[in-house]
Amino acid sequence: MSAIILEKKGQQAWITLNRPESKNMLNGEAFVELADAWDEVRADDDIRVVVLTAAGEEDFCCGGDLGEVIPLWTGVRQPQNALEERLLADPTIPDRIMLKGEPLYKPVVAAINGRALGGGTELLQATDIRIAAEHAEFALPEPKHGIVPGAGSMVRLTRQLPWAHAMRILLGGEPVTAAEALAMGLVSEVVPLAELQGRAQYYADNICRQAPLALQAIKRTALETHTMPWADAFRFEMEQAAAVMMSADAREGPRAFREKRAPRFKGS
Template identity: 35%
Template sequence: MGESRDRTETVLVHDDGAIRTVTVNRPDKLNALNAATLAALQAAFDAAADDSSVRVLVLTGAGPKAFVAGADIAEMADLSAARGHEFSLAGQRLMRRIETLPKPVIARINGFALGGGLELAMACHLRVAADSARLGQPEIGLGLIPGFGGTQRLLRLAGRAAALELCLLGAPIDAARAQQFGIVNRVVPAEALDAEIKAIAAQLSRSAPLALRGTLEAVIAGGECAIDEGLRFESAQFALLFASQDMREGTRAFLERRKPEFRGE
């Protein structure tokens, strides 16, 4: 799938081998999430989940200023309570779709990741930020709370103290502090961001797809259940992989001192 060149499209998709980049394409609005963009992102991730040629996804925002600077306030301003609920549920469905995708999703945080943008980044499996990025949940200033899962994922990623600080005070933090909180995995100079993303995505694209999927499912499930249940799930996933050709290839390659060639079988 080549990259869409239509500037009117809210989401662009580009494939480079097994790596698919999904770009929120509203740079004039700092890539703010409106209903149409949420729907386009949902469709893009649904398609990626069903495409066996895609092994890794990178999610980013168009332009130099923003990953995603939040939900579209102009669209939100006149929503009723019922419509606001629908908007929240649509955002949460998208975030959950990304979080439970059976393929790794890397957030390339090139600028502002605020409100819905931070919620979008937190739904990804790995987050790499430019040192110039700013992250936060500023909804309190609008008389709102995060509605796309921000309170829950911040709590799980960064803990109660950090979640309350970001959501109650609403002030953005820099990428270095976000890394201290555990919200982002890596922080690199802005000029090195693309190289870092490319290296991580390339490594993941060469990994065993079934093992990647098993890891993602075990970690996500384990974060939402008691440890004994999580351990049972891990053991079941571990055992299933012994029936895969990739596991045979990986062990043979190790013993033969060569690089494995995984096929997702």
């Protein structure tokens, strides 16, 4: 059974963390398979949006399966399969699963079906639209264990949330509820579990109706200019806008509006 399931549905890619019996924690196989999934959707021009979710009804992801990966990394145990061998051979994989090494400019929707602890909360910070089930919880408990949330949270969280909210999560180690996460701005929406997949589908379908080059330019600009001086950021923004304006999609949009029909965007 694959630790990560990648399913392509037309212009959508659905990535499912698939270890519900282990709280969807990321073991060696999951590290490699998730890195491969991100690489595949990045390279597939037909994919316009990614939905990230998890199997089961209790846990989205409770972090890394340290009982498996730490002994592997420290040499206490030897790799048991080709995927674990790849994890040892490629030091970029931990950054790639968190979309740190190479950004993904396609929109990513997270459907959070339960607890997101440690690396689970860190992984969510690499997504764009986040829908949480009502019973979901979020926490970075690493300081309680003498370590730090070093998979992106110490950089991303204070840029995504107001300082006091971010530091409450980073320093306190205590979980926040879905309702609290919504009030902080950590998630976009909270829904009953039974409605979670449908809401994620709604957002994915809506994104697929937009012009893909425009969406990628918007996300690229938001990510790349976040720490730029304003003048440099506005210059970058205009470069992205100009590139999109030269596309066939930019001509198709106004044409479809005049003809009173839905636009047929091709990503070119």
